[in-house]
Amino acid sequence: xxxxxxxxxxxxxxxxxxxxxxxxxxxxxxxxxxxxxxxxxxxxxxxxxxxxxxxxxxxxxxxxxxxxxxxxxxxxxxxxxxxxxxxxxxxxxxxxxxxxxxxxxxxxxxxxxxxxxxxxxxxxxxxxxxxxxxxxxxxxxxxxxxxxxxxxx
Amino acid sequence: xxxxxxxxxxxxxxxxxxxxxxxxxxxxxxxxxxxxxxxxxxxxxxxxxxxxxxxxxxxxxxxxxxxxxxxxxxxxxxxxxxxxxxxxxxxxxxxxxxxxxxxxxxxxxxxxxxxxxxxxxxxxxxxxxxxxxxxxxxxxxxxxxxxxxxxxxxxxxxxxxxxxxxxxxxxxxxxxxxxxxxxxxxxxxxxxxxxxxxxxxxxxxxxxxxxxxxxxxxxxxxxxxxxxxx
Numbered sequence: 089x090x091x092x093x094x095x096x097x098x099x100x101x102x103x104x105x106x107x108x109x110x111x112x113x114x115x116x117x118x119x120x121x122x123x124x125x126x127x128x129x130x131x132x133x134x135x136x137x138x139x140x141x142x143x144x145x146x147x148x149x150x151x152x153x154x155x156x157x158x159x160x161x162x163x164x165x166x167x168x169x170x171x172x173x174x175x176x177x178x179x180x181x182x183x184x185x186x187x188x189x190x191x192x193x194x195x196x197x198x199x200x201x202x203x204x205x206x207x208x209x210x211x212x213x214x215x216x217x218x219x220x221x222x223x224x225x226x227x228x229x230x231x232x233x234x235x236x237x238x239x240x241x
Numbered sequence: 242x243x244x245x246x247x248x249x250x251x252x253x254x255x256x257x258x259x260x261x262x263x264x265x266x267x268x269x270x271x272x273x274x275x276x277x278x279x280x281x282x283x284x285x286x287x288x289x290x291x292x293x294x295x296x297x298x299x300x301x302x303x304x305x306x307x308x309x310x311x312x313x314x315x316x317x318x319x320x321x322x323x324x325x326x327x328x329x330x331x332x333x334x335x336x337x338x339x340x341x342x343x344x345x346x347x348x349x350x351x352x353x354x355x356x357x358x359x360x361x362x363x364x365x366x367x368x369x370x371x372x373x374x375x376x377x378x379x380x381x382x383x384x385x386x387x388x389x390x391x392x393x394x395x396x397x398x399x400x401x402x403x404x405x406x407x408x409x410x411x412x413x414x415x416x417x418x419x420x421x422x423x424x425x426x427x428x429x430x431x432x433x434x435x436x437x438x439x440x441x442x443x444x445x446x447x448x449x450x451x452x453x454x455x456x457x458x459x460x461x462x463x464x465x466x467x468x469x470x471x
Contacts, residue, residue, distance in 0.1 A: 096402070173391040174373055175403045176366065177359060213348065216355035222404050 097169060101162040108158025109151045116150030117143050161187045177215045184211025362447050365407040369394070369422055372437045372453055376424060381465050385457055386426025386433065394422050416441040418448065424455070433457045 124142025128135040164183040169175055188207025189200040358364045373392040376382050382390065394405035407420045420437040434456045439448040453467040 096396070100401070169391075173389060174370070175393045175401065176370070177355065177403060180403075212355045213351045216351035216353075216358075219358055220351070220354055 097166040101159060101166060104162035105155050105159035109155035112154025113147050113151030116147040120146045120150075157187060157191065160190060177212075177219070180215050181208050181211050184208050363441075365405050365418065365420055368418065368437060368439055368448060369405045369420055372420070372435060372450075373422075373424070375453060375467055376435060376455065379465075379467050382424075382433075382455060382467070385463075385465070386424065386431050388427060390424050390426050392422055392424045392435070415443065416448075417451070431457070431459070 120142040121139045124139035125135045127142075128138030161183050164186050165179055168179045168183060172179065185204040185208035189204035192199045192203035358366055361367065369392070373390075376392070377390050393402035396402045405420055405422050407418055409416060409418045411417070418439050420435075420439075422435050422437075424433045424435055425431065436452075436454045436456070438451040440451050441447075442449045450468055450470065452469045452471055455465040455467060457463045457465065
């Protein structure tokens, strides 16, 4: 039952933050490479240099942005798990909404509500996809019926 | 470690929010115009694309306006060119329409799944929640595990334990479902496995509990019966 010797929750924050940073940095790097390549003057040397400059400027920003989102989301998620005492899809949806709200806090309350709605809907979609995948993967191994009654008192 | 992380994240937050906050409002020259269709599957791309979807669509528009000008000029000259361009434009609109339809279908499907999971009374998650509430208010459980009891399901590779293992089967024409989840109390080292079985009640259409057992993982293994309606 317990493969880990420790609780996943506080350590999961570091995990998620780092994972999000890597995703943002790599994805941003690829994207900025192509964009910098295309927005440079003709000539491969110019293009490569433009590509490299774009990567150096923008990819860390994107990575940092993603890392903030991931780290904040995971922190709120772990706090909710601790408070509620059970692990639910509701935790993820509420965490997504709160993360969106907090990250838009500098733009006033209306923007916070809109950002919260976006974050909540996004996380709901991701949770739905996760549930679908789990159900799909579990039906791949058909088990038939459970044999007998469970043991009694 | 968490304190240093918080400070580091705060520094990057101040730097990143300036880049993040206008990201939803800025229109052209933003990221990923093409990724909105895979939004449910790519976590990172989905975050960005959700904020800039308007930017992506707007970025596709200027091409059409230039085509409008050329179509009007063609009307003055020859009708053949405008017919070919109309066919091309219709083809392009059709492809966009199909893509939008596919996107809406996928999103609608995901919303349906998540609503059914969270709000329908016959979803495993709901049954797990009810069983956990019953466990929490049972005096024997409180005696063994302590006051605040937390419940969780199977661990996935990332460490999130949201999935509750369940099996559905049909017996005598009625649907049964068996669940298994774990509870843990404040006293360290005390873990328990909860087995729940529910049976469908044909009149009300809801699931009613058949039994709830809790196995305590102490050395003389105890089984606490919370409810038994067999």
